[in-house]
Amino acid sequence: MWTIPKPRYRRGKEGEAEIAVNIGGVRVVLVGDVLNRYPESRLAELLNRSAQTHDDGDDTISSLCDDFDAARGEFYFDRDPDAFRCIVDVYYFDEIHIKRGICPICFIKEMEFWRIDQSALDECCRSYLSEKEVELKEIQGKVRVILEDAEGEPCATRSGRGKRLLWLLWKLLEKPGSSLPSRVVAIASFLFILVSSVVMCVGTIPELQVTNAEGKQVEHPSLEAIETACILWFTLEYLLRLASSPNKLRFALAFMNVVDFLAIVPFYVVLSLNFLGSTAMMELANVQQAVQALRIMRIARIFKLARHSSGLQTLTYALKRSLKELGLLLMYMGVGIFVFSALAYTIEQSHPETLFRSIPQSFWWAIITMTTVGYGDIYPKTTLGKCNAAVSFLCGVIAIALPIHPIINNFVVYYNKQKVLETAAKHEVELMELKSGGSPAKSCACARDGRSDTCNASSKRRLLEIQSGNP
Incomplete structure (x- = not known):
């Protein structure tokens, strides 16, 4: 048994209402005054109902829990104890964090059962939840495509040979x-x-x-x-x-x-x-x-x-996800081109055979220098101009190298994600075929409904298992 500690300002008071709940075999004792901070939650209603009656046959209490023992004052719930450990934090800290290893979609179901609004989720967990929802939708889409390819006909009945x-x-x-x-x-x-x-x-x-x-x-x-x-x-x-x-x-x-x-x-x-x-x-x-x-x-x-080419598609997606980094690169290069071209024009004016006729013409020199191309059609002839050129190409190398790692990381993340989603979709198809007796038509009927609880539950489990390295 584990008990949520009482807040310090509540200690020392006698006769305080408490409620004992058994969540999936784990007994938890909760302070009644804290539960009433969310009066519309299931636990708060259960506390108030239990204080009003001690009748074992109370239908209201039976509707709030799976079973209860009036003699011990203990209420039983066939729910996930790990998810409950996270949800109960809302009564004490006014926010909920999803622990690692818990399916976020299943966790939302738990919050709905305990009547806790999703607004209690912290911002980091909301973004994590959104990512998983997108991944599950992609899995369902891949499942439909696989089933339709295997079936040889679309899931919906098509009348006529022409169609x-x-x-x-x-x-x-x-x-x-x-x-x-x-x-x-x-x-x-x-x-x-x-x-x-x-x-x-x-x-x-x-x-x-x-x-x-x-x-x-x-x-x-x-x-x-x-x-x-x-x-x-x-x-x-x-x-x-x-x-x-x-x-x-x-x-x-x-x-x-x-x-x-x-x-x-x-x-x-x-x-x-x-x-x-x-x-x-x-x-x-x-x-x-x-x-x-x-x-x-x-x-x-x-x-x-x-x-x-799936490789070109992956590269295109990685570049699309890296628009922020590419924008920073263009900004750095733009600032550097303007500064070093202006310096080169100013410095090289003292040389009688200067090749820098204007600042806009110097832009071309700054571009090919900062990108380390160096065609040699225009170059500095003074000592200060050469020092300016050396600093410009060093800054160019640094500016180009900085966003390379995020772009590569986006490519790797997307590529690995696609492999995980494809594997999860294949496992989902196999599971659906086993449940339907190996018939693609029945499997396709299950996949047509994107909100199917059975399909969603198996997809969630497979996605978490594959991501944790235990397929």
Whole structure:
């Protein structure tokens, strides 16, 4: 038995009301006056009810606890004693901290049982709770994806062969791990992206270009044919994915799909200007510049590789999480560039053959010096100018090195988190299949409801076990 100590100002008073509760086999004695600090809590109501009656058959007391012994004055609860140790602190300290090893989602259930508001949680525990809720939602999403891939059909019943074909087409194009044909399509798409990018680069080599009727250097016809074949593949792939998408608006607004669209559009715009536009219009300088700009936009297709590379996706997320550190880096570099370029311009003015004509021109020197590039096209010639250059590149190295560790740490944390979530999702799927008798359809029915208590409970346990290193 463990007893919460009475506050010092309460010691020495006789006849003070106390209540004995048994939480999962652990007996706890609590001071009644302290419990009344939260009169709407379960323990406070139980204290007041027990003081009013000693009848073993009191239905009110029975509704507040699992069992009670009137002779010993002890009330029994089949609850988690570790969680109760944390919750009882609110009566004495007006705040609750979740101890390490306790599932925060289950802890919230305990607080609801004891009728303690979540506002009593300390700020650090609230953020921890929010992180775990996000992780559990991600696990549930991964579980649905795994079950839908394993089942071969969406969880909801789809009427009509047309919708079933659209679903199979969606799986073929969007889920490379669902079947062998889908892997072949993903590899083919990856190769088309590489070939298109290589052709775009090779087409700029003067030796491989040909002269057209107007005497201008253009891409070789063979390279244009390969480019056209790649664009046709990208167009067909995009249209099929759009047609089979369950949510076409969401599909069209997704970032990677916008990249796909921007990689396709320039080809057709240039084609329209070439074949539908008049000769006089094509001779305008503005139109020619627009055509050239659209052709340059073909570089956007290289970002399509991120669709097939989890490593690029992880790197993108790490950079997104490191925007604060990157902003600090740009701020440090900006301040350093301004200061050292101004100093270099001022110091080098005494030299008759100075290369620093103005402070804006000195910005270029400060940039290549602080980043340790040093092209050598502009350099100081005085002794003080060289000392200023030495200090500038030392400061540049320090400024660049400072945010590197947080960025790397964000990458590692996200990568490890994804591995944990994938492992937890696989264990959850296995558990659901065992409970449903190995039927993916029944498992999928359980996964459809994101708030399923059974699914949530098993997800919480698996997540905590994996994170603690005991899968």
